[in-house]
Amino acid sequence: MLVVEQLVKEYGDLTAVDDVSFEARAGTVFGLLGPNGAGKSTTINCISGLLTPTAGRIAVSGHDVIKDGTAARRSLGIVPQELALYEDLPAVDNLRYWGKAYGLRGTALEDRVATVLELIGLADRAKDLPKEFSGGMKRRLNFGCGVVHQPKVLLLDEPTVGVDPQSRAKLFDLVETERNSGACVLYTTHYMEEAERLCDSLAIIDHGKIIAQGTVAELKAQLGARDALQLNGQFPDSATSEAIEGLREDIADLEILSQAEDSLLLTLSAASHHLPKIFAAISGAGGNVTETSLRSPNLETLFLLLTGKELRE
Ligand SMILES: Nc1ncnc2c1ncn2[C@@H]1O[C@H](COP(=O)(O)OP(=O)(O)O)[C@@H](O)[C@H]1O
Ligand SMILES: [Mg+2]
Incomplete structure (x- = not known):
């Protein structure tokens, strides 16, 4: 049509x-x-x-x-x-x-x-x-x-x-x-x-x-079985990203969707299973997590993954 x-x-x-x-x-x-x-x-x-x-x-x-x-x-x-x-x-x-x-x-x-x-x-x-x-x-x-x-x-x-x-x-x-x-x-x-x-x-x-x-x-489905994991707290800039990158040997599909001083959005499969490792890596980088929320991925997550930015910027 x-x-x-x-x-x-x-x-x-x-x-x-x-x-x-x-x-x-x-x-x-x-x-x-x-x-x-x-x-x-x-x-x-x-x-x-x-x-x-x-x-x-x-x-x-x-x-x-x-x-x-x-x-x-x-x-x-x-x-x-x-x-x-x-x-x-x-x-x-x-x-x-x-x-x-x-x-x-x-x-x-x-x-x-x-x-x-x-x-x-x-x-x-x-x-x-x-x-x-x-x-x-x-x-x-x-x-x-x-x-x-x-x-x-x-x-x-x-x-x-x-x-x-x-x-x-x-x-x-x-x-x-x-x-x-x-x-x-x-x-x-x-x-x-x-x-x-x-x-x-x-x-x-x-x-x-x-x-x-x-x-x-x-x-x-392009996101596979991945969850979106939203963390709030303190995340020292490059130390946090390095620490998260370091986890990728263990967690193959882990990616940082967005990162700010006080928030971090990750995507990965079976997120709840990997939480302890993620928390440990963040505190090892001098950061800390005060709040965690886990949600199913949506189109916004896909947009972030493909472009590295938010739809409403
Ligand atoms: N008449 C125009 N002259 C020059 N640039 C334009 C004109 N109209 C739109 N643009 C530019 O083209 C791009 C796409 O605009 P637009 O189609 O209006 O986007 P959207 O509708 O998705 O917000 C933007 O970078 C916008 O600034
Ligand atoms: Mg328009």
């Missing part, structure tokens, strides 16, 4: 998107997970036709976005990262505007606008102006504008940034509704929890490059 092949986008010397390829199927949510500046919006804007790629090929519903842009855009719904609302136009008229832009007229338009108002939970605020809305309400209306024409491929660019928990839950429901009705949804986010919760498959992107791709289960 959506095919991106070897997409490259350069801004002068900067390669914002660097050889990105993925395919997303109908009735699924495909995620692009990455920190700020990773190239998510640039990818979305190349798909929507807002930006012209430097190289590569993109097809939406079988239509090439460059050679056959008009047909490609007919299948697309776009919910941009920056709100695209007419603040002084009632909510219902914002929806009508986008419906008309995609060719809906008459009762088909009115019926669909009414349905969308219900869906996004704004039926009782239809005549009110977006400028009086909360951030979450604006996000929901922004979403509604992207789906009035029932697109086959829906592009969602960080749709939950700056919204309250209730609107966030509502937006998740809306994404699932679109997927269940057969749409192909491309969902970008820098929130690992959202990707894990919503996406059938995803690509992790950093500095314009895909560094891992697959289903959530496949990506977690």
Whole structure:
């Protein structure tokens, strides 16, 4: 339904998107997970036709976005990262505007606008102006504008940034509704929890490059049976890392994911079994552990392991 092949986008010397390829199927949510500046919006804007790629090929519903842009855009719904609302136009008229832009007229338009108002939970605020809305309400209306024409491929660019928990839950429901009705949804986010919760498959992107791709289960499997071990306390800089490196003869898959003066995040298999050795190494390096927590690895752990930095830096 959506095919991106070897997409490259350069801004002068900067390669914002660097050889990105993925395919997303109908009735699924495909995620692009990455920190700020990773190239998510640039990818979305190349798909929507807002930006012209430097190289590569993109097809939406079988239509090439460059050679056959008009047909490609007919299948697309776009919910941009920056709100695209007419603040002084009632909510219902914002929806009508986008419906008309995609060719809906008459009762088909009115019926669909009414349905969308219900869906996004704004039926009782239809005549009110977006400028009086909360951030979450604006996000929901922004979403509604992207789906009035029932697109086959829906592009969602960080749709939950700056919204309250209730609107966030509502937006998740809306994404699932679109997927269940057969749409192909491309969902970008820098929130690992959202990707894990919503996406059938995803690509992790950093500095314009895909560094891992697959289903959530496949990506977690890249971590093997490893646990994430969070230690708090005091960790003298190089002495601690040397001491931990020294344990690798014993604990083959031990790695330091992040290290600060007062915290240390490690990944290894059967962590609880190795705790005494780790504590001994740390105190041998002049440090000490005041708090220990063990958790199953998640996508954040994988991102740390692959890039050496946190998603939200
Ligand atoms: N119009 C532009 N001109 C120059 N550089 C840009 C422009 N838009 C984005 N960039 C740069 O491209 C990179 C990717 O940006 P973007 O796609 O917005 O990332 P994301 O959406 O993942 O946060 C960043 O380094 C950003 O600063
Ligand atoms: Mg962005």
